[in-house]
Amino acid sequence: MNMLKDMHERAVLLVPDKVLLPDGVHSGLGVRVERGRITDVGPAGRFSAEALPTIPLPRRLLMPGxxxxxxxxxxxxxxxxxxxxxxxxxxxxxxxxxxxxxxxxxxxxxxxxxxxxxxxxxxxxxxxxxxxxxxxxxxxxxxxxxxxxxxxxxxxxxxxxxxxxxxxxxxxxxxxxxxxxxxxxxxxxxxxxxxxxxxxxxxxxxxxxxxxxxxxxxxxxxxxxxxxxxxxxxxxxxxxxxxxxxxxxxxxxxxxxxxxxxxxxxxxxxxxxxxxxxxxxxxxxxxxxxxxxxxxxxxxxxxxxxxxxxxxxxxxxxxxxxxxxxxxxxxxxxxxxxxxxxxxxxxxxxxxxxxxxVGLAGKVGEIAPGAHADLLVVKLDIPELAPSWDLEWELVRLANRDQIESVIVQGRLRLDRGLPVDWDGEALMDRARAIAERIAASAPIQRIDPCASEHRAQWKARQEARRP
The missing domain is CATH 3.20.20.140 (Metal-dependent hydrolases)
Structure with a gap:
């Protein structure tokens, strides 16, 4: 069970291995979240007197969505x-x-x-x-x-x-x-x-x-x-x-x-x-x-x-x-x-x-007091990041969405390892396939280029025609 599942119900302290702040990556920090907002960010030890429920996130990066x-x-x-x-x-x-x-x-x-x-x-x-x-x-x-x-x-x-x-x-x-x-x-x-x-x-x-x-x-x-x-x-x-x-x-x-x-x-x-x-x-x-x-x-x-x-x-x-x-x-x-x-x-x-x-400066896109708790928990313990020398560059060049373990919006866990936590993703995909087929068949869509298989067949035909 993901420890973040019930975090929206109370104030919690997130203690990841690393945190991405506006000025770069930091270690040793805690992020306090309450009622869907980030309420404080600072050295993890500073929060000990509050006796908050603490969620450790070892070998993880906590970053804004x-x-x-x-x-x-x-x-x-x-x-x-x-x-x-x-x-x-x-x-x-x-x-x-x-x-x-x-x-x-x-x-x-x-x-x-x-x-x-x-x-x-x-x-x-x-x-x-x-x-x-x-x-x-x-x-x-x-x-x-x-x-x-x-x-x-x-x-x-x-x-x-x-x-x-x-x-x-x-x-x-x-x-x-x-x-x-x-x-x-x-x-x-x-x-x-x-x-x-x-x-x-x-x-x-x-x-x-x-x-x-x-x-x-x-x-x-x-x-x-x-x-x-x-x-x-x-x-x-x-x-x-x-x-x-x-x-x-x-x-x-x-x-x-x-x-x-x-x-x-x-x-x-x-x-x-x-x-x-x-x-x-x-x-x-x-x-x-x-x-x-x-x-x-x-x-x-x-x-x-x-x-x-x-x-x-x-x-x-x-x-x-x-x-x-x-x-x-x-x-x-x-x-x-x-x-x-x-x-x-x-x-x-x-x-x-x-x-x-998009008109939401200071409200999303950063980990700072007052911002919405729209967060990603990203796994760092992967071969691509071992060793890690410059995590910001590595996120641009090497990271991928498979590393995103948890997606949090408004302080509530929405996805766990890519899957919804409170609704049926397979049922949605089944409905999407059926409805999309109906729409594509009825709408006057005009395509110019052929699909990949037809494109391949045309290419092969041209190759055959060029042979002596």
Whole structure:
């Protein structure tokens, strides 16, 4: 039985071998947790007078849960349907699929996404909104039941294909309703979203950005991700997407720009000067992007940065590796920068940087008094870390999700060795398989590239044809 199972019922002292704090890895510390919060951190011996129930964690690292700064929790059923596909798969796969998902499908997809995120070490995700027609409470209830903290976006588009589909008044009514409905939910934090700037009129872009700013919540949008979207914006408005936001005054600290891979020098300056945040999504760039965000440059210039999966692969340690590798291959190697961020930068981006980007700075992504007790217990007694010389770098390059023994959110144990502690994971997977098959069969999904087996057969046929 995991000793952490009942920790939410009383104040406890966690005494791990090592603790990851904002300034690095420390030994000999205790972390006091009560009522879902971290209440104190200090030398373990200092807590002896309190006679707290103590949970020793030998040969373990206690670290904050990671923050996924850009996710799509209702797109879980797509997965390998989009492998090998060209850019802008949202038009051919995600939108058709989500619009054919009923309440049951959304519930199961969101639960599955939440479980995957927790398994991968993410205790908080920022969801950019669903195009399904069901109510947002279904998504909130699903991720909350699994135990994932979610910055939940509601899509505020008023245009579709350049045609109006809602009035500004209707959009603002939707937005205000969403902002006011989660006050008592311990794991749901509201956000407003516009899918891409071209999906909103100038008036709605300005209004949604202003409302986000006033409510102090993130304004999420996919920005400067694909060449096609940049060119459509230029044709329609004479401005690139980010330039358009800047011209309208719809950019500020509330902006959470997903991707931002295609940036001109003046756009980089605009991000820096406005205080906007960027979700750097390296796996998405590798799988279906036109470019990689210049994360090292943005970081050096002081642009706020988090790491996002874009719903690709919910594995935080592999995301750290991808973040560092993408920068090494696209910029650091050419300039002889062998450090490429020094290791710690990617950890910080996946933790405190992500928390700041999604509007939860000081509340998640760090072990500090007052923060939510959203924690990971990571096994260190493995061959890959014997010997261990620089644990922060090793977490970026060598760690994997199999080392995550316990996932704690709001002071409650949610997963034990990847498995849920209070609900049936096998039953959820069975439901997911059946429902996903139904949705994929009915939705007008358009794939361009063949599946792997067909691709192999085509390749073999070409080889045979070339033989003399």
């Amino acid at each position: 990671f923050v996924d700064a850009h996710h799509h929790v209702t797109q879980t059923f797509g997965k390998s349907l989009v492998f090998g596909e060209p850019s802008e798969i949202f038009r051919r796969v995600w939108v058709p699929m989500e619009r054919h998902m009923d309440a049951e499908a959304i519930d199961v997809a969101a639960r599955l996404a939440a479980w995957e995120s927790l398994r991968g070490g993410f205790t908080t995700v920022a969801d950019a909104g669903t195009r399904a027609t069901v109510g947002m409470e279904i998504v909130a209830d699903a991720v909350g039941a699994v135990g994932l903290r979610c910055v939940l976006g509601v899509i505020c588009n008023d245009l579709q294909g350049g045609q109006a589909v809602a009035t500004e008044a209707q959009i603002l009514q939707l937005a205000r309703h969403h902002l006011g409905r989660w006050d008592r939910h311990p794991l749901i934090h509201p956000s407003l979203a516009i899918s891409i700037p071209e999906a909103a009129s100038d008036e709605v872009l300005v209004a949604v950005a202003r409302l986000s700013r006033e409510a102090r919540v993130p304004f999420q949008t996919h920005l400067n991700e694909h060449l096609a979207a940049v060119e459509r914006s230029l044709v329609a408005t004479g401005l690139r997407p980010l330039q358009r936001l800047g011209r309208l005054g719809a950019i500020g600290p509330e902006l959470l720009a997903a991707h931002a891979t295609l940036l001109t020098p003046d756009e980089i300056a605009l991000l820096r000067d406005s205080g906007a945040a960027v979700s750097y999504n390296p796996v998405a760039s590798a799988w279906k992007g036109n470019a990689v965000a210049p994360a090292l440059l943005l970081s050096e210039l002081g642009v706020r940065l988090g790491l996002g999966t874009d719903g690709t692969r919910s594995d935080a340690f592999r995301l750290l590796d991808a973040a560092e590798t993408a920068q090494r291959l696209t910029s650091a190697m050419a300039s002889g920068d062998s450090s490429a961020g020094g290791g710690w930068r990617w950890l910080d981006m996946g933790l405190r940087g992500g928390a700041d980007a």
